[in-house]
Each structure stands twice: as C-alpha cells, then as structure tokens.
Amino acid sequence: MNTEEQNNSEGSEQSTEDVTAPVTEQPAATEPRFQLFELRKQIPQWLAVLAGIASILLCAGIWYFVTAGPGEERVLGHSQLPSIGETVELLPTVWDSEAPERHLWDNTIKSLTRVVIGFALAVAVGIPIGIACGCFPLCRSFFAPLVLFGRNIPIAALIPLLLAMFQTGELQKYMFIFVACVAFIVADTIDAIADVAQRYVETALTLGAARLQIVFKVLVPLAMPTVFNSLRVMFGLAFGYIMLVEFMHEGDGAGGLGFLLNIARRRGITEYTVIIILTIPIVAWMIDQMLYVIQCWLFPWKYSKEAKRSLAYRVSERIIRLFWKRKVA
C-alpha cells in the first residue's frame, strides 16, 4: 500500500517537472508536486473518497435547497418531494412491527428471492444453449430467431401475456424474470465463446484434443469469466425488472419492493418512495460486490491481480481465513 503511493507520487512529479521546473533545480523535483486534473493518472485513495463524498453532499445540498422552508414556499412541495428531515424521521417506521407486510427488509428479501429463482432458471437454460450455439453454427442458426425476438421485445410488453398464462402468483414473477433474461444470457454466452481466440482451438487440435474435449476443456473454461461478467450486469437489470411486475400487482399476497412503491404512491407518503428508491441501489451494489467476490474466487487465473485492489475481496479473504482457522482449531 505504502509503496504504491510512493510510486504514484514519483510518477506525478516526473511528468510535471519538465513543464514548470528548470532542470537545474533538483530539490524542487523531489518534492511531490500535486496536480488535481492529471490525465489518466491514479489519484490517492483519500482524494478519491473525498470526491465521492463531495458528489453525495452536492446532491443532498440540492435536495435540501429545493425542499427548504415551510410548506408553500418550497420549490418542490411535500407531495412531490419530502425534505431530508421528514425522510429521516420516517426511517424507523419502515421496520414498524405493526405492519409487517410493509417492512422494507422483508420485501427486499421477497423481491430478491423472486429474482434469484427466475434468474437461476434463465442461467440453467440459457448457458447450455449459448454454449451449444457458440460452438456449433447450426445450433446458432436454429436459435437465432428466438434470440432476436427475446432481445428486442420490450420487457413491459410481456406482462399482459404472462399474467394471462400464469395469473398473479409467484410463478408469474419467476417466469417474467426468466423470459426477460434468458435471451440475453444466450446471446452473451455465444459472444463469449466466439471471442475465445482461434489459436487456442488450433493449439488444442495439434495436441490431439477431440471436438467435445475442445468444447469443455478449452472453449467453455476460457469463456466463463466473460459469461460471469455479463451475468453480473444482467442480474442488476433483473433486480430492476422485478419492481415492474410487483408494481403492477395489486391485491393480497403481492409484496416486494415494487409493491411497496405502489402503496407509497397511493397513500401519498413520498418519504417512503424516497427511502425505497435509496435502498434499491444500495442493495443492488451490495449484490454486485458479492458477485464480484465470487467471480474472483471462481477465476483466480484471471482476477488474482485485480482482486487484491478490491476492498470487498480483501474482506472476503479475511472472513474465509477466520473460518479456516476455526475449522483447524
């Protein structure tokens, strides 16, 4: 960590010295010269964190400004956007025990479960098809129309059809996520397999590998990190899609974050809307980090260098080490 920072400061001094300082002034060159807008140069971590905090503060500032003052004097009224204070005040009530079906946490879990099941289904179907299509052009031609259809249909357009087919139960939600994701998973897997350089296939051929051996020993393992990467992006999108169905679903047993949003809208409690909107990205980000860590553990041959820079990965390493020590002891 320390050496890295030293390297960085040394690098920045070299690039600025020739512009400002004359060559004869050696001592001036050893002093780390700091420039805020250095082209494509890594900045120190404290500055990176500071920049992020500044961005949050700016948004909060705008939020505060447009909702400041008593009722009528606000730029945006309470029915449009609540103030920060009002939102924070209502924060404890999302865990209110009197209305358990409206708990933020329970409904987040509910939404997540739906996405996970639907998504797992899409992965289980999509990846084998994608692998077959990526390896054998005949399969690819066969599935091409389906993939084309699946990728180009607007997600919302599927809701009426799925409602008609599966009514309003949980199955409808799983199927919605499945249909929304499967075509993209197939397409991304095809691309990932196609992107594996032909020279690996040729090498395997000259080493005597048979066709299926090349598929399972060369193409699939080399394509998997790319596939996993696009799954990560896709899962984030799927988490967004599920709100759509949940938002449409009224009546009993609905649940989910989308359902909560709909209730908040109908009852005119904008604070809830804001709280939910702020919760979703945080949850999505946490899931993404979790998937990233899994990715690093699954493909050490690709991510072992990159992973060490990720805080989430280092945390996971700590946790696993704790776990191992306990097991040994």
Add this chain to the structure above:
Amino acid sequence: MSREQDMTEHVVEFTNVSKTYNFGQPDAFTAIQNVTFSVSDLPDRGEFVAVLGPSGCGKSTVLRLIAGLAPQHPATTGTVLVQGQPVVAPGADRGMVFQDYTSFDNRSVLDNVAFGLECQGVAKAERHERAREWIAKVGLNVSTDAAKYPHELSGGMRQRVAIARTLILRPQIILMDEPFGALDPHTRMQMQDLLVSLWNEVQATVFFVTHSIEEAVYLGDRVFILSRSPGTLLHQIEVEPPNRPAMEMQQEAGFQKTVYSIRRILEDLESGQDS
C-alpha cells in the same frame, strides 16, 4: 516398388502444392505455388528444417498444411503426404508451437503441460508426474512454477511451457511458427540452446519458421528459402548442425559467411530481383 520406398522413407512430402484462396473469383489470392520437397527421417535423429523467406510469402502456410489446420488446409492442388499418408486433420503426431502465446490461461503450468495426456485419458497421477518431468526438462522450476498460472509467467517461460506441452506427446513432427519471434535476443539464444538439447532427445523432424537468418542457420540442418508471394521453394541449403552453444557458434567466421550469403539472397528477393 519406388512408391513403397517413398512411404517408408519420407516423413513429409510436398508435390506441386499450391494454395489459392477464393479460387476462380476476382479476389483470388495465391499463398504458395508449386512447392515440392521431401524430408526424410534421418535415423536416430530426425531432420531440422528452418524455413526463411520474405514477409507474407507463405512460410506459415507450409507449416499449417502439414498440421492440417484450416483455412490453409486442404491444399488447392498437389499432395501433402505425412508418413506417406495424405493429411486429413490435425493430430498429436504433428505438434505445433505458435508465435502467439497459447497457454490455456485457466490451467496451471502443470495442467497446461499435461493437457495432451489428459485428452488421451491418461490418469491424473501419471500425467502429472510426466508433466513435472517435462517442466524440469524445459528449464522451469517444478516446485515454484508448476502451480503458476500463465498470466504470472514471462514470454520466455510461456514458450517453455508451450514446448513442454508439445514434446511430452513425443510427436514425430514438430512445427514451430516463429516461436521465439516475440522474445528479446538474450532469451531467444537461451531458447535456441534449449531447443537443440531437447531435440537431440526427442529425435523428431522439425519445421521451424523464422525471420532471423542467424536462428535459421544455427538451428537448421537444412534451410529452405521461399520466394516472394506467391511463395515457391527457391533454395534448399545444407548448413552445419548446431553442435555448440548458440553464443559461441554464431560468432564464428564460417557461420557469419553462411548468414551473409543467405541475407544476400533474401535481400534480392525483397527488392524483387528474382534469380
């Protein structure tokens, strides 16, 4: 009678081999034209053939026709025989080392070297043991390097892995397409010495494409010189076998003289004065 003799004698035989892409179309391109040669199996030794020629003259095409790799394979006209049989598809009897690093990134050095044996269905313990032997033979450290992944290796180390991975299968023919092209001069000489010592052990016929005349003259028993595109075989020059270290031999006057005369031929080819 003579046909039968051919089948036993020649390891590789090209007869009037041409390769034209998009044959009969306006954008037809001929890579090699009327290439004819034969390489015999020298008993207990094999022969080392170095292939030189101007850029884009079809050196790799010759190699890939022997390997049976598309799109160079099959030849448009002529016959390519390996051990008297027409080449049908790639196989482990014709190992190939490429210029680009082709270590399987998802496999450790050990599993890279054992790949061919794994495809043959050799049991894990045995293939790993043999792989460790070969890792040592190509000058890598078994205890520290075997578990490494390719992205942790330097270019020279990766090519050592590629060589071990090919030679462990004991191919009768080894095809090397500028394997040391991306390495720095020092590493390159080390690799040349390594190749010579390994070759003495495996006794295979080697085809070695290179841009470096020194490399060709040092490593080769015979140097093939192809003409400008469309390539055809112009010269076959017998040279001294590499029986001394690369550094030593490449400084001798006789060696330099051979290199110089070949350089003259190649420069004439590049400037277009075909002899």
